[in-house]
Amino acid sequence: MATETAESKSFGSNGNQMMFSLFDTIIRSPLNRFMEQAVDEGKIPIGYTCSYIPRMILSAKNLVPFRVFAPGVSSTEMADTYLPSTICSYTKSILDFAINGRYDFLKGWVLTSSCQHMSRFFDNLKHTVNPPFIKIIDLPNRVSESAIRWMMAEMNELRTDIQTHFQITVSDEDLNEAINRHNDSVQLLSAIGELRKNKTPVISGTEFHKLMMAALVAPEAFLFKPLSDIKDALSKRELKEDYRARVILVGGQLDDPAYINIIEQSGALVVSDRICTGSIPGLDPIPHGTDPIERISAHTLTKTSCPRMMDNFQARLAAIISAYETFQADGIIIEAIKFCDTWGLEARELTDSLREKGIPVLKLEREYRITGEGQLKTRIQAFIESMGK
Amino acid sequence: MSKNFYAGCDVGSTTGKAVIMNDKKILAMAIVESEIDPELTARNALLKAMAQVRELNRLEDMTYLVGTGYGRxxxxxxxxxxxxxxxxxxxxxFIDKKIRTIVDIGGQDIKGISLHDNGTVKEFVMNDKCAAGTGKFFEAMGRTFKVDLTEFSKLAGKAKKSISVTSQCSVFAESEVISLIAKKNPPENIALGIHESVAKRCYTLLKRVGLNQRITITGGCAKNKTLVKTLKQILKMDIAELSVDPQIIGALGAAVFAKQNGK
Structure with missing residues (x-):
């Protein structure tokens, strides 16, 4: 297990700023200090891009999963050379970072064919950077028994390829341990997330997303203590900010808490989120069982609720409505990155379906990096006002 | 102070607008050019409006003041x-209780707004990716013809037919217009084509919020008569003309808010 740093031991009673500043540091750059330490200790960091890639396999033995993001990206000139203008800015941003060597600490990549943009990312990453280990998982478009069997075959192949390339053995026991660590981590985050149901939440959506993102880009072992400390400290905390409305954020890739902060600065507290890096349904633990590959495959395929999947719109809609009721939200904000076909289409259907049920909805199109902050604030404020808040 | 004064101040990218009301009516309105500092723009607009109200000497004396616009x-x-x-x-x-749909064309953005029967916002959309279809777009096009906005509108009004300008991007549209002028196309026909492209953009936004009668147009570009006429033709619907300057509608709304909150 990776050792704790002095910083991760130090907070708990030193105030909220200190607690969250650690997580701010972790998500400021791809190679955060914990990842750096893990690399120094001989760990093998593997980059991945989608919730359909089971990070438990990438955290078995001495592997460390890293959910690829591009914090602070300003422009994508290098990626623009290779990708057409209709590819989403998340894809462009991470390709640009890759070409510019920002992910050189990664020893391998595991991607999925979850959308055309990710498939083009795979092609161009191979063409430009040509990482020594790169694999793309062929993902079914439906959830069924046969799809789970397909996924199991893909996972077994991934395990074999990892073992061969990195000259390690990933046993069932290693995978079971990784599942247990994953469950401990998500249960801790889930317990913190539950606090957002309170009428006066003690944690903002921005702060919670910092924790979520840190958990996706730093080795789990480093974060147990800081997350436990935060959970304890939050029980004594009072959130001072005066919010006018409670909203749920729904959409695709969103890994910058600053975007949520703009929403909250405008008066809408984000009490729950159904985004790729969010809490619904990302914080469900993996059930107990025997075959770890089967457990991981079934969990990944059935619990990840993405519009790329056919035939389960009603289930996705129901999950959002359930969160709306449970978290006592006033409205729903749907965000989609421009040119994201998956979420662009879903946003339209979701908007209509939610409004039919009398739920106020604001639909936002955005770029991966934050642009047009003023206009975003105007939209959020007008949305709050239109709800009579 | 025994009298109540309610004010709204709309700090836009191009102009600052202020409206002062009392409990019964609009007392004053003012429009000023925007400064780099939005606070200065607001102050200038408010002071210009206050100069029309004898009893008001200081900003602090306003019973209730509401800010709106990007510098709100x-x-x-x-x-x-x-x-x-x-x-x-x-x-x-406030001006027309039958209004249910608004297109607001400001200096750097354009909005489609639909209203509930009580005047609150039902749905809205706005552009924010570029200046296409906004006052800045008209300014850029007018510069190409070396005329101001009023003259540009009049020029388009003289056209016998329109020549399409297909570029939505202000920069590309300018290049396209220069090419059309170089090919000796009548300037008035090109100018009408530009107005039509903006009107079509308004149509798209309005379709997204729902085209419910009665429709009106607000913002500085609402003063462009050729644009309003072209939009009517494209919508195949009438556009209600408001009884006050359409450019101050935002500030007026803010003043009405002030009145509702300050009473």
């Missing part, structure tokens, strides 16, 4: 700020 948080002595979307809705509704 910078309005000095404001008691509250409200988004320009809500303010345009309330301002237009």
């Amino acid at each position: 948080t910078e309005v000095p002595f404001a008691h509250k700020n409200v988004s320009e979307i809500s303010c345009h809705a309330l301002g237009a509704y």
Whole structure:
């Protein structure tokens, strides 16, 4: 297990700023200090891009999963050379970072064919950077028994390829341990997330997303203590900010808490989120069982609720409505990155379906990096006002 | 002070607008050019409007002041700020209770707004990716013809037919217009084509919020008669002309908010 740093031991009673500043540091750059330490200790960091890639396999033995993001990206000139203008800015941003060597600490990549943009990312990453280990998982478009069997075959192949390339053995026991660590981590985050149901939440959506993102880009072992400390400290905390409305954020890739902060600065507290890096349904633990590959495959395929999947719109809609009721939200904000076909289409259907049920909805199109902050604030404020808040 | 004065100040990218009301009617309105500092723009607009009200000498004497527009948080002595979307809705509704759809064409953005029967916002959309279809776009096009906005509108009004300008991007549209002029196309026909491209953009936004009668147009570009005429033709619907300057509707809505909150 990776050792704790002095910083991760130090907070708990030193105030909220200190607690969250650690997580701010972790998500400021791809190679955060914990990842750096893990690399120094001989760990093998593997980059991945989608919730359909089971990070438990990438955290078995001495592997460390890293959910690829591009914090602070300003422009994508290098990626623009290779990708057409209709590819989403998340894809462009991470390709640009890759070409510019920002992910050189990664020893391998595991991607999925979850959308055309990710498939083009795979092609161009191979063409430009040509990482020594790169694999793309062929993902079914439906959830069924046969799809789970397909996924199991893909996972077994991934395990074999990892073992061969990195000259390690990933046993069932290693995978079971990784599942247990994953469950401990998500249960801790889930317990913190539950606090957002309170009428006066003690944690903002921005702060919670910092924790979520840190958990996706730093080795789990480093974060147990800081997350436990935060959970304890939050029980004594009072959130001072005066919010006018409670909203749920729904959409695709969103890994910058600053975007949520703009929403909250405008008066809408984000009490729950159904985004790729969010809490619904990302914080469900993996059930107990025997075959770890089967457990991981079934969990990944059935619990990840993405519009790329056919035939389960009603289930996705129901999950959002359930969160709306449970978290006592006033409205729903749907965000989609421009040119994201998956979420662009879903946003339209979701908007209509939610409004039919009398739920106020604001639909936002955005770029991966934050642009047009003023206009975003105007939209959020007008949305709050239109709800009579 | 025994009298109540309610004010709204709309700090836009191109102009600052202020409206002062009492309990019964609009007392004063003012429009000023925007400064780099939005607070200065707000102050200038408010002082210009205050100069028309004898009993008002200081900004602090305003019973209730609401800021709106992109600089809404910078309005000095404001008691509250409200988004320009809500303010345009309330301002237009205050003038005409039958208004249900608004297209607001400002200096650097364009909005489609639909209203509930009580004048509150039902749905809105706005452009924010570029200046296409906004006042800045018209300014850039007018520069190409070396005329101001009023003359540009008049020029388009003289056209016998229109020549399409297909580029939505202001920069590319300028290049396209220069090419069309170089090919000796009549300037008035090109100018009408430009107005049609903006009107079509308005049509798209309005379709997204729902085209419910009665429709009106607000913002500085609402003063462009050729644009209003072209939009009517494209919508195949009438556009209600408001009884006050359409450019001050946002500030008026803010003043109405001030009156509702300050009473």
